[in-house]
Amino acid sequence: MSDIVLEARDLVKHFPLTQGILFKRQIGAVRAVDGINLQLRRGETLGIVGESGCGKSTLARMLVGLETPTSGDLFVQGRNMAKVGGAERRRGRRNIQLVMQDPYTSLNPRMTVGDIVGEPFEVHPEVLAKPKRRARVQELLDLVGLNPDHINRYPHQFSGGQRQRIGIARALALNPEIILCDEPVSALDVSIQAQVINLLEKLQDELGLSYIFIAHDLSVVRHIADRVAVMYLGRVVEVGTEDQIYENPTHPYTQALLSAVPVPDPKLRGMRDQIVLTGDVPSPANPPSGCRFRTRCWKAQEICAQQEPALAVRQSSAHPSACHFAEVRDVVHAQR
Amino acid sequence: MSTDVNVKLDALPGLDSDALPLEVKDLQVEFRTRNGIARAVNGVNFSLRAGETRAILGESGCGKSVTAQAIMGILDSPPGFVTGGEIRYRGVDLLKLRESQRRKVRANRIAMIFQDALSALNPVFTVGFQLGELFRKHRGMSRADSKVRAVELLDLVKIPAAKQRVNEYPHQFSGGMRQRVMIAMALALDPEVLIADEPTTALDVTVQAQIMSLLAELQRERNMGLLLITHDMGVVADVADQISVMYAGRVIEEAPVREIYESPSHPYTKGLLESIPRLDLKGQELSAIKGLPPLLTDIPKGCAFNPRCRYAQDACRRDPVPPLYQVAPSRSSACHFWKEVKADV
Numbered sequence: 001m002s003d004i005v006l007e008a009r010d011l012v013k014h015f016p017l018t019q020g021i022l023f024k025r026q027i028g029a030v031r032a033v034d035g036i037n038l039q040l041r042r043g044e045t046l047g048i049v050g051e052s053g054c055g056k057s058t059l060a061r062m063l064v065g066l067e068t069p070t071s072g073d074l075f076v077q078g079r080n081m082a083k084v085g086g087a088e089r090r091r092g093r094r095n096i097q098l099v100m101q102d103p104y105t106s107l108n109p110r111m112t113v114g115d116i117v118g119e120p121f122e123v124h125p126e127v128l129a130k131p132k133r134r135a136r137v138q139e140l141l142d143l144v145g146l147n148p149d150h151i152n153r154y155p156h157q158f159s160g161g162q163r164q165r166i167g168i169a170r171a172l173a174l175n176p177e178i179i180l181c182d183e184p185v186s187a188l189d190v191s192i193q194a195q196v197i198n199l200l201e202k203l204q205d206e207l208g209l210s211y212i213f214i215a216h217d218l219s220v221v222r223h224i225a226d227r228v229a230v231m232y233l234g235r236v237v238e239v240g241t242e243d244q245i246y247e248n249p250t251h252p253y254t255q256a257l258l259s260a261v262p263v264p265d266p267k268l269r270g271m272r273d274q275i276v277l278t279g280d281v282p283s284p285a286n287p288p289s290g291c292r293f294r295t296r297c298w299k300a301q302e303i304c305a306q307q308e309p310a311l312a313v314r315q316s317s318a319h320p321s322a323c324h325f326a327e328v329r330d331v332v333h334a335q336r
Numbered sequence: 337m338s339t340d341v342n343v344k345l346d347a348l349p350g351l352d353s354d355a356l357p358l359e360v361k362d363l364q365v366e367f368r369t370r371n372g373i374a375r376a377v378n379g380v381n382f383s384l385r386a387g388e389t390r391a392i393l394g395e396s397g398c399g400k401s402v403t404a405q406a407i408m409g410i411l412d413s414p415p416g417f418v419t420g421g422e423i424r425y426r427g428v429d430l431l432k433l434r435e436s437q438r439r440k441v442r443a444n445r446i447a448m449i450f451q452d453a454l455s456a457l458n459p460v461f462t463v464g465f466q467l468g469e470l471f472r473k474h475r476g477m478s479r480a481d482s483k484v485r486a487v488e489l490l491d492l493v494k495i496p497a498a499k500q501r502v503n504e505y506p507h508q509f510s511g512g513m514r515q516r517v518m519i520a521m522a523l524a525l526d527p528e529v530l531i532a533d534e535p536t537t538a539l540d541v542t543v544q545a546q547i548m549s550l551l552a553e554l555q556r557e558r559n560m561g562l563l564l565i566t567h568d569m570g571v572v573a574d575v576a577d578q579i580s581v582m583y584a585g586r587v588i589e590e591a592p593v594r595e596i597y598e599s600p601s602h603p604y605t606k607g608l609l610e611s612i613p614r615l616d617l618k619g620q621e622l623s624a625i626k627g628l629p630p631l632l633t634d635i636p637k638g639c640a641f642n643p644r645c646r647y648a649q650d651a652c653r654r655d656p657v658p659p660l661y662q663v664a665p666s667r668s669s670a671c672h673f674w675k676e677v678k679a680d681v
Contacts, residue, residue, distance in 0.1 A: 191629075222613065
């Protein structure tokens with residue numbers, strides 16, 4: 001139990017939809033995250049994949065405490081973040097830090113790099129005495145591969161990849177155990193993307209960090225993650241080790257998602273057994289009854305509309321999969 | 337109806353129906369900014385046959401979108417200026433045409449779809465009105481007739497319930513549906529060349545697969561030339577016939593799709609291919625290209641890639657810029673050491 005650093009139990013976030021100006025009444029809710037269970041072990045990387053609107057960023061915001069869950073529990077190193085208060089809660093939060101997606105908007109243009117990376121110490125002054133901070137910031141810059149002498153520069157003087165390094169240095173400032181990366185490389189070019197991924201892996205080895213890595217790029221997640229959770233409309237539909245998810249996916253949505261990824265190998269053109277889904281993701285304000293994927297699923301039958309499939313290990317699936325008709329289908333290597 | 341337009345287009349000086357639908361020769365574009373002149377495009381050459389898909393591959397700032405804008409004649413000017421070269425549609429140099437003549441080529445013969453469909457569509461007009469506008473302006477149709485055509489177009493791009501949806505506004509469509517509307521708009525007047533500037537970058541992978549297969553189908557039906565501008569090497573491998581890789585405003589390698597993935601002959605292309613995460617490299621370090629792309633106001637001497645290149649030698653750091661060496665028939669590379677690069681596995 002002790003090696004689980006973060007656990008989410010039935011985490012729910014509903015955003016209310018209101019009507020009326022003076023007397024607001026709630027007419028519904030956007031069910032952004034609707035009952036999610038996750039465990040993160042020490043030193044591992046948990047990848048979370050899913051399309052836009054599936055709730056992965058809302059989940060990230062809840063995990064770092066930027067959003068209060070509607071219900072459910074979040075445990076950081078055994079502390080129930082909703083129950084503990086004051087200093088204990090701050091210590092919990094200190095241990096989980098966020099790297100944001102867009103390095104152009106997540107850094108304050110009016111602050112120097114030194115102020116940006118040193119800002120966490122203002123919030124948590126007990127971590128490091130003031131006179132030592134500047135040296136620590138320079139150490140952090142060096143750690144992420146930036147020139148420590150650039151401490152007085154402003155964000156606009158750096159390129160996209162370098163800015164993302166600043167964001168990573170800021171996240172590392174308080175010596176957290178858990179780093180949550182919300183689409184950390186999707187705003188970067190391919191050649192720069194590889195540099196940042198290498199940096200994240202190096203830091204994990206050196207500092208023993210645990211990562212939650214949220215991304216929509218499946219090949220990047222495969223490269224970095226030990227375990228992967230696939231999300232659809234606020235729910236986890238399948239979770240397993242990287243091998244289980246990519247080699248033996250059992251949920252139809254995972255299969256469709258994997259088969260839609262273009263493979264950078266022209267020899268396979270027209271030979272891959274692609275599943276092209278019809279239609280769009282339904283609105284999270286009004287999700288379909290039963291299985292949420294059934295409106296786009298080729299396997300859907302009556303039971304799918306009536307009964308929501310549990311995320312569980314089944315006879316036909318060695319790892320948890322939320323489908324009544326879960327079965328292994330290798331889509332990554334499938335050829336016609 | 338379409339003959340009507342052909343009559344007008346015949347009036348273009350030097351129109352030759354046997355010539356290629358699109359040919360770009362030594363195109364140069366610069367942006368005159370307060371911080372100096374940024375040379376966004378420095379002599380780009382390529383051609384496009386009917387029915388062929390050519391991918392222009394490159395990272396942000398390499399000049400690929402500017403090239404597309406120059407072809408369409410929608411460059412922001414000032415600060416952007418085409419300073420040299422030719423853009424030929426069936427032998428006619430578009431750069432020499434009057435704006436009124438160019439307008440006839442645009443949408444009629446060469447059309448374009450953009451990355452962000454929401455900002456490319458006008459939010460205050462219905463989708464039907466915007467689609468119909470093409471027929472009203474270019475074909476002189478009435479409002480009622482143009483609306484009938486708009487419904488047909490929405491049907492063509494497989495938007496369900498086209499009759500109802502034609503009266504809706506862009507914000508009522510999802511991202512994938514908006515991109516379909518853009519494709520419908522581009523295909524409205526039956527162009528011979530379609531330029532797609534990052535058409536699926538803003539979309540999710542499952543929607544991307546839908547849009548790319550729709551584009552491929554429509555291209556086949558109409559034998560249209562497709563110029564696909566993208567940075568996604570997966571998409572390119574799936575749809576392109578020919579590839580031009582751009583770096584710092586130049587085409588640095590040109591080859592048929594299979595050969596370029598098998599044996600890249602320019603260090604930059606090689607670096608790009610190696611930095612994609614691959615299954616057999618799981619748990620290992622990705623081989624990233626070191627350093628950053630150059631500023632367009634300050635492109636390095638000699639080969640623009642030399643500061644980041646592991647093959648670079650003295651000759652690369654000196655002018656002139658390496659020419660496009662012929663590597664094989666229909667294959668070229670702008671690297672002095674292409675033989676070494678190609679042989680290196």
